[in-house]
Amino acid sequence: MRINEHVLNLESSYLFSLIGQKVNKHKLERGNQNVLNLGIGDVTLPLAPVVVEAMANAVAEMGAPDSFRGYGDEQGYLFLRQAVCGYYRKKNVELSEQEIFIGDGAKSDLGNILDLFSKDNTVLISDPTYPVYVDTNKMDGRNIVYVEGTVENHFLPLPDRNLQADIIYLCSPNNPTGAVYTKEQLQMWVDYALDNSAIILFDSCYERFIQNRDLPTSIYEINGAKECAIEFCSLSKTAGFTGVRCGYTIVPKELIRDGASLNALWLRRQSTKFNGVSYITQRGAAAVFSDQGLLQTEENIQYYMENARLITQRLDSLGIWYVGGVNAPYVWMKCPDDMTSWEYFDHLLSSAHVIGTPGSGFGSKGEGFFRLTSFARRRDIIAALERF
Numbered sequence: 001m002r003i004n005e006h007v008l009n010l011e012s013s014y015l016f017s018l019i020g021q022k023v024n025k026h027k028l029e030r031g032n033q034n035v036l037n038l039g040i041g042d043v044t045l046p047l048a049p050v051v052v053e054a055m056a057n058a059v060a061e062m063g064a065p066d067s068f069r070g071y072g073d074e075q076g077y078l079f080l081r082q083a084v085c086g087y088y089r090k091k092n093v094e095l096s097e098q099e100i101f102i103g104d105g106a107k108s109d110l111g112n113i114l115d116l117f118s119k120d121n122t123v124l125i126s127d128p129t130y131p132v133y134v135d136t137n138k139m140d141g142r143n144i145v146y147v148e149g150t151v152e153n154h155f156l157p158l159p160d161r162n163l164q165a166d167i168i169y170l171c172s173p174n175n176p177t178g179a180v181y182t183k184e185q186l187q188m189w190v191d192y193a194l195d196n197s198a199i200i201l202f203d204s205c206y207e208r209f210i211q212n213r214d215l216p217t218s219i220y221e222i223n224g225a226k227e228c229a230i231e232f233c234s235l236s237k238t239a240g241f242t243g244v245r246c247g248y249t250i251v252p253k254e255l256i257r258d259g260a261s262l263n264a265l266w267l268r269r270q271s272t273k274f275n276g277v278s279y280i281t282q283r284g285a286a287a288v289f290s291d292q293g294l295l296q297t298e299e300n301i302q303y304y305m306e307n308a309r310l311i312t313q314r315l316d317s318l319g320i321w322y323v324g325g326v327n328a329p330y331v332w333m334k335c336p337d338d339m340t341s342w343e344y345f346d347h348l349l350s351s352a353h354v355i356g357t358p359g360s361g362f363g364s365k366g367e368g369f370f371r372l373t374s375f376a377r378r379r380d381i382i383a384a385l386e387r388f
């Protein structure tokens with residue numbers, strides 16, 4: 001047996017373990033200081049009541065002989081896929097239930113979709129980026145080219161016609177930068193993908209944080225996207241499902257490459273390697289898309305967005321450059337005094353007992369930047385900002 005050399009050669013993911021080590025050392029040396037965490041990428045508010053009720057009812061159904069269920073539908077229960085279609089109809093995006101695939105969150109599907117693509121494809125990724133896009137392709141040994149996020153382009157890189165790519169990752173609203181593409185900018189990416197017969201893998205996990213109604217919340221709001229894009233979305237951040245686990249992937253019927261339907265191939269892949277999300281979880285997810293569910297989850301989103309507003313207000317008053325925070329739960333700030341990302345991390349920890357995430361952990365172009373998130377509790381945000 002020989003191990004996949006690409007997995008062996010992966011760099012270890014040290015970002016969050018190094019942060020943990022530094023915080024532990026700080027606490028040991030400085031006494032049990034109350035270290036405030038603005039680096040947290042996990043949600044802190046509980047599930048909406050309507051979701052809890054739906055899941056409790058589903059548990060009761062599973063415990064009664066007449067309503068017990070075993071394996072579910074291969075693509076996910078129809079009631080949930082219909083609820084997702086209804087949600088997209090409100091965005092003026094028409095989808096059929098056969099185009100929706102329910103999964104256990106976006107991370108798995110973003111990695112698993114690569115089963116459909118040959119290893120000799122070239123992949124285009126923004127730098128800085130959500131690291132999963134890079135590592136999952138490195139595991140397969142694919143060639144990766146990067147487009148750079150910079151202060152000048154507000155961390156929204158656009159297609160470079162000199163670069164040839166087959167698979168393109170876009171994340172909007174973006175993790176880590178919180179930047180959001182406009183319709184015109186996404187149209188440029190769709191046109192580029194169509195000209196190159198490429199596929200866009202569009203990560204819309206933070207779409208509900210968009211406050212400006214002119215900004216697109218789905219790639220399918222863009223002309224031609226159904227011929228070139230797969231969309232990945234998740235209830236993790238929008239409805240507090242990071243621990244419950246549920247998301248969905250949209251593979252349009254129009255998506256054809258090498259004469260094959262990607263929708264049919266993804267169904268073939270999923271029905272071979274995946275046996276679905278629990279009935280209880282899917283009932284909870286469907287409740288998110290009910291009128292009451294949308295209202296209750298919106299309250300949580302507005303809580304996080306108020307946190308983000310407090311962060312950006314403080315950065316404004318300090319004259320610090322940043323993007324994000326207005327239509328996303330992430331704020332991407334420039335480190336003061338030309339510090340590197342880790343220098344600023346150490347400085348903030350030792351002088352203010354506050355932590356965030358060093359931008360260099362998201363790619364070389366993240367060096368000199370720092371990610372703050374709005375997922376902490378309000379009192380921690382306020383206390384941290386006072387110390388800033």
Ligand code: PLP
Binds near residue numbers: 041130171203205242
């Ligand atoms: N995509 C992005 C950009 C994310 O930031 C995250 C989680 O942090 C995910 C995907 C994964 O989310 P999930 O919990 O649905 O697997």
